[in-house]
Amino acid sequence: xxxxxxxxxxxxxxxxxxxxxxxxxGDHLAQALRHRRxxxxxxxxxxxxxxxDSGEWLVLHxxxxxxxxYFKDMAQEPEYDQFLIHFGNGYQLAYNAPxxxxxxxxxxxxxxxxxxxxxxxxxxxxxxxxxxFRQMLEGRxxxxxxxxxxxxxxxxxxxxxxxxTLFQVGIHPRTRVKSLSGERMLKIYETxxxxxxxxxxxxxxxxQFPDSYLVPHRTPDGNCPLCGEPLKRVKVSGRSAYxxxxxxxxxxxxx
DNA sequence: AATATTGTTCAGCA
DNA sequence: GTGCTGAACAATAT
Numbered sequence: 001x002x003x004x005x006x007x008x009x010x011x012x013x014x015x016x017x018x019x020x021x022x023x024x025x026g027d028h029l030a031q032a033l034r035h036r037r038x039x040x041x042x043x044x045x046x047x048x049x050x051x052x053d054s055g056e057w058l059v060l061h062x063x064x065x066x067x068x069x070y071f072k073d074m075a076q077e078p079e080y081d082q083f084l085i086h087f088g089n090g091y092q093l094a095y096n097a098p099x100x101x102x103x104x105x106x107x108x109x110x111x112x113x114x115x116x117x118x119x120x121x122x123x124x125x126x127x128x129x130x131x132x133f134r135q136m137l138e139g140r141x142x143x144x145x146x147x148x149x150x151x152x153x154x155x156x157x158x159x160x161x162x163x164x165t166l167f168q169v170g171i172h173p174r175t176r177v178k179s180l181s182g183e184r185m186l187k188i189y190e191t192x193x194x195x196x197x198x199x200x201x202x203x204x205x206x207x208q209f210p211d212s213y214l215v216p217h218r219t220p221d222g223n224c225p226l227c228g229e230p231l232k233r234v235k236v237s238g239r240s241a242y243x244x245x246x247x248x249x250x251x252x253x254x255x
Numbered sequence: 256a257a258t259a260t261t262g263t264t265c266a267g268c269a
Numbered sequence: 270g271t272g273c274t275g276a277a278c279a280a281t282a283t
Contacts, residue, residue, distance in 0.1 A: 019279080046262080061262085061263090063261070063262065063263090063279095064260075064261035064262070064280095065261080065280090065281085080280095097280095098280065098281065099260090099261075099279055099280045099281065100279055100280070101261065101262065101263085101278085101279065101280085102262095103263090117263095140272080140273090141272070141273075142272075142273055142274085143273095146273075146274080149262090150273095151262085151263085158261080158262070159260095159261070159262085160261095220259090235275090236274095237273085237274065237275075238274075238275055238276075239260090239261080239262090240259080240260080
């Protein structure tokens with residue numbers, strides 16, 4: 001969005017999915033966007049914020065499969081275009097999402113939206129130092145993978161990167177937070193940072209990740225890239241957690 | 256044809 | 270009240 005759609009006048013919008021663009025009484029989203037321009041972007045956790053020259057913010061969540069596409073001819077419109085912006089320069093920006101699991105909304109400010117959704121600090125927030133991270137998890141009774149994925153505690157980590165972090169640290173996903181030492185927590189924090197930075201660097205494409213990572217092998221018949229052991233899969237908080245029974249233990253320690 | 260998949264929300268339990 | 274888990278949701282691939 002930064003590279004393409006900033007500072008262009010918005011002529012009109014098209015809402016194709018009422019599911020994704022909820023909270024749109026009287027088409028007030030069109031009223032808020034028409035004849036405005038995006039001036040800046042921010043990110044918090046899994047949300048993208050596009051700041052308008054009116055001071056309001058368009059908020060986008062991409063669910064599992066959503067992405068943005070900028071193009072000129074409508075012949076290039078993506079197949080699952082759920083929300084479309086027409087700019088004055090003749091280009092369009094489409095919110096494309098084969099599975100309609102995302103969300104598009106308006107917010108007065110990033111802080112207000114954060115409060116509304118009760119989102120914790122962004123996982124890469126510089127103010128979230130190791131000590132703050134440890135304190136946020138202190139006293140929790142649940143499993144470490146669930147805690148990492150809990151957006152109220154920490155915003156930005158989902159199923160795949162929580163698995164990757166725990167794989168690299170050698171901790172079983174069902175391990176209780178309580179049972180982890182301060183030293184282990186510090187290691188989790190450092191690894192989480194490194195995993196996210198790698199993911200951003202590789203544009204979140206699994207095939208571009210280092211082969212030593214879990215991500216490229218994370219399938220039901222995948223093997224551990226470090227020891228060759230067949231990966232195991234268990235449910236944690238309703239999600240499939242993949243792990244290496246050899247390097248992360250065959251069952252949680254201190255569960 | 257049935258199952259797995261993703262994040263969020265919400266019901267319900269401890 | 271709080272923390273936590275699991276079901277439900279949509280749409281697609283396998």
